[in-house]
Amino acid sequence: MPETLANTAWDLTSRISTSLDPHHVLPLLEFAENNVGSSSAVGEAKLSLLKNTFMVDYAVEISQKIGGKGEPEWSEEKRKTVMASFDTLTKGAKAFADIVGDSSKKKDLVQGNNWSVLGLEKTSGVKADAIENYRKLAKFQYECGDYETAYNMLENYLSLFVPQEKSNGDADAADDYSGANNNNMSANAKNMPAFGLTDITATLHGVLWGKLSCLILMGKWDEAMVALNAVKYSIDARSGAEGGLSALQSLKERTWLLHWGLFVFWNNSKKGLDAIIDLYMQEKNIQAIQTNAPHLIRYLASAIIINKRKRANLKDLVKFIHHCDYADPIIQFVDCLYVKFDFEGAQQKLQACESVLAADFFLHNQTKLFMEEARVFIFENYCRIHQKIDMTTLAEKLSMQPEDAETWIVDVIRNASFDAKIDSTENCVIMGHTTHSVHQQVINKTKDLTARSLNLTSNLKSYLGDVREKERREREAAREIE
């Protein structure tokens, strides 16, 4: 990957891109282009990426932009092979493509329970290799950059493998998945992971990946989320299965998934933040991060800081950080704040974070939010262990002007219901401490005893009832024998 881009110390583009599809890297590079400005280097990088795809025209365009040398020497040849393979694939897939195009015929087939590879061969004489070609054609379209078409084709292909009974219940489902609304989607995902596919073969596994990729590139984040879960399910299913993924492979695929997920999560602010924490915090994924991609911790840490509700995960995160030998300002910030309690350091790191975040493709939108939350985070921690805080030092720690800081603190105190007061004569914040009184302790200790006793008696009752019932039956049995 392009080394020239690594001029900003904490840029992860090069590290991330190793686990991404070339098509995914393009937006990253475009972002970097805007950021860094060294367009020729970025252009070179783009070219080298495009060399592996079929987007010949785009490549030519870029090469003209950066060097003006005209077309790269491989483009002509590539174009020819691309066209040739397009022709063969289209021809090969024609039989199936026709049926897909003919909606009435398709409907018949679906209703006749023949919408499957076998059924098609029986009824319409569409051979299995035509369908296979159709899949390849979809892949081809994807490579050419026509993600929409590719996506639709993959949908059609996938629908063939959904067991009939399920798709029959909802005839339209097989017809058009993408049309289903979001709620439906999540329900679907819950009930039928991997779109109702039961038996995931290696090919289907690939198709699921393809679908996710298309959705990411199309920017349909909600659907992408569902597709992501499907892939995750598929990896889980296949890594356990016989002849499926080896341990190493599944680790690799998980790493990919975590990377691809970045697109989905950080562009879907509603649910993404929760989802990323949940996904990353899974045992298997932690392993993948630890061994293959420690840099992903940055995103996890950011998500946890931004997402207040998931703060509980911070403790796990700290442990996690402790075990990885990766560090960047965001991680260091957490480390300073939560492990070392070095507020000076934390404040410095926070400033470094700002620039890092702004330069990060995924996080740059969240920079402001992050800074705000981080500040509150510092403040909370600071207050928790102090009883009297000097306003000026606090303002320093929050990297704010003293006047701004005062208003900000007042806001926070009001919002977060801190037990704190500002002593304006001494220019201090005084924390009120709620020590547990002895009464409180006694109450705490005995609070649940009634409930537990109640539970105990009911348990005892039911247990005794069981025993009596048993005895009674035995007695009856004995009597019958007599």
Add this chain to the structure above:
Amino acid sequence: MSKFWAHDSSSSSNSENESDSDNSSSSDSDVSTKKAGDTTNANRWVMDSDSSDDDEVRVVKSGKDRRNETIKADETKMRNAMKVKDFNAVDDSFKRIQTVMEKQKVGGVDMPSFYIRILCDLEDFISASLKDKAGFKKLSATNGRALNRMKLQVRKYNKGFAEQITAFRANPVVSEDEADDDSSSSSSDSDSDSDSDSDSDSDSDSDAEPKTKPKPKEAAKPKAKAKASSDSDSDSDSDDDDSDDWGSSSSDSDSDSSDDDINTQLKGRARWVKTAVVVKEKVVKDKEGRAEKRKQEKEKRDAESAAKSKSKFLEKEATMTVALVEKNLNDIVTSRGKRGVRASDLTRQLEALCKMSIQFGPTVEIPVLMHLINSQFDQNRSIDDYMSPTVWRSCAASISRIATFLKNDSRLKLKLMDADDFLEMQMKMKEKETSKLKEKEVLIDPNTGEVEDEAQRAERLRAEAEAKLSEEERYTIKAAGSMCAFMVRLEEQYTKALQKTSPHSAEYVIRLRDEGVLLEVLSLVSHYYEKTGMNTEVAELNLLRLEHSYYKHDSIAVAVDNATKFATKFGELEALHPACLSTNAKATAVDPSKVHPGAASGKPSIAVDPETPSPEQNITDCASFIYAHGSEKEKVRAILCHITYHAIHDRFEEGRDLLLMSKLQDSVATSNHIPNMILFNRMMVTLGLCAFRKGKIWEAFQCLSEIAGGRLRELLAQGLNKYGSDKNSEQEKAERRRQTPYHQQLNVDLIEATHLICAMLIEVPNMAKESAGGENRKRAASKYFRKQVEIYNRQIFTGPPENTRDHIMAATKALQAGDWKNAYEMVANLNVWQLVPGEGAKENIQKVLMENIKEQALRTFLFTYSNNYDSLALESVVEKFDLEASQVHSIVSKLMFNRELLASWDGPTSTIVMHRVHISKLQNLALRYSEKVAQLVESNEKLLDAQSGTYGFSDRDFSNTGGSWNNNRRGNYGGNKYNTRRRYNNGGKGGGGKGGRGGRKYNSSN
């Protein structure tokens, strides 16, 4: 055999005498000597033919036999005397025979035919002697008288047997059977010098009727002819014949007998052919040449007999052929494992054969070497025996020789002998047995029409067979056993030897050098397998390599490697001149007149080859190869070794990741494979030590706590449990076999010190916290440590610390009082830290200790004494604990944050303000009462759980609370743990075990 040869050598001197006397008599050119020679020759011939049938194993002898024997003995004497014309002696012997015969007659037994023959011969001899007037004159007076006396006696005595004698004279050998009866003892001296006359006959005979001649007659005919033809032969000729034959036949018999007993029957046929050649030669060569030749041969004979007495298996290289080597090999190999055949004898024979076979190149030598190796392994019979170092080294040398052959000539390939090959071998053996029967058959080369002996024929057949083979087949050597298996056994023997040798002896140290040899041979052999693409074998060998190198720190490995190279190049260091060992001896310009020349060039040094891969490279290569190609079991071991290797070199993260990825913690314990468990334990301990060196106290404790404890030695297989083990003798023996060789052992003291210090650093603050009473009593992280502290506290009189544990306990005391300086002093200078390899390891450890002790001392101090303070200035704390302000701040903040310390910072003055709550007596009682009530409810719940069968579902609750009930339960739990730990030692069943739990704990700490 040796007896046989001893006779032989004596016979050679005899025959010299004889030939001398013959010569002298022949110069006299008298007929009588000729006659005497005839008779003796004839007799010799007969006896010789018997000798092959000689049956040494005589158990029961009848009276007749005994008599016969005495007669034969006397006869021998008599004949000897006859040869030297000692008529006195002849007379004596004759008289003795007579008396014996008288007795026999009384017993009513028939006259044996040989007796008649004796009489006959004697008569002839005497008459001949008498005719020899000149000879008679020369005789001494006593001899002359004896001769005259004899003449009369014999004539008189023979009259009684006139009939038999005439019959005998008509047909010299009455029957073969009787000849068979004939003595063996008498023949032994004349065994090697043989059928001089019959040679010439056999020549003509074989020309006339090559194969049809039946054997028994064959024996008779020549003699008759010899008699007939002897006159026509000139004296000197026959004489020459005699000696020539002697030479050739003796050399024949030499080679044959060295071939081993089985081949002795070969002799007869071979001799025939050889002499035939000689006869031809005789015509061509002049007398002088022959005389010279005779002389040479005599010398040769002398040399041979000397050599023979040294090693009877040594053969003249010139006579060896490939076929002969193969045949001998087969002979030796088939005798393997038979009763009465000692393996060491076989080895010696094979060694000799090996030397012989070198001249024929690797294709011949390798099979012999393979058998040699096999026989070397055969030498130790019981499982607890081990190979002696010398045998081991020669065995290693053999293997490495084979491997070098294979390396140098890439066409060579080894093939394991399969069932067909063995069958073939057996067939050959049978063939040989049958060929024994048609012994005297004459072989003729069908190509050249020339006569050949069996060895030649075999050689020719072999050559023909070889010519038929394709190139590839020719270089495919069929060998018994595989190199890989040999290496495995060699390694086994080596380890066994180390286990049995006292580690404090010089022998052990010397033995350690062989590890280098072993590694070298291993890499050589694995190189061959790699070339042939046999990955499973390579993996196996690589594993062995790995197991013999993983435990060394690189610095040590390199040093050892260099020392080995040095020793192989220059020999022992002690053997060098002391002048060149001085350290300031440099290879600079020195005045040779002032400086010892040895010192002038400085200490000999070996050039370090930059090409040699570093130990790390080696290990990584081996391990990754096994990961790719090895079996599951090999992979497990390789991973364990690899992790250990990482750990030794302070690469904790790599080791840990490898461990976590392989998920061995779960599988090893359930695998029930004890060596793996031991290796796993070793790995865990090493990893723990590594974590400690890196300052990761908690991780170190996690790794060590499962294994370090009472049974550390046992778990690491570094010594048996001294105190009354509950194992039976079999189990004990098995355990003995599993012991780790001393040089691979981990220092138990070091492990214990590390473990206890880790436990101290973790537990002391915890204990302080508990005694402060703020928190709920948590489960002890290290029960072992707590027990040790308890024991230490219980001592009535505490002396100054002596051993490692005492030091740590003293440090614990100091730490509990917050006195970090003393605590540090106690542990920083323990002797065990010197055992840690690597540059500046001790200083590093001291640094780690210092940091951690300070921090934990601060924590302990705060827990213990915070109640006595209202506030604490940051500076005073900084001063007291010699820490950075920021460090103190962070430590204290953490405690505050986690509500372990009820206090908070006062920002502007940077002081710690304690939030102490004064509890009145009533409040205190209320608190305790509430606790008791809670306990009551809990135990009720437990009771019901136990009744309703959901017993134990909340194990953790059990141990979290006090009460006698719980203590009981906890004790049980501990007991279980104990059992599972011990399981491996018993070679017991079922999974669980420390590994699994260790792993889980380890994981949970992530």
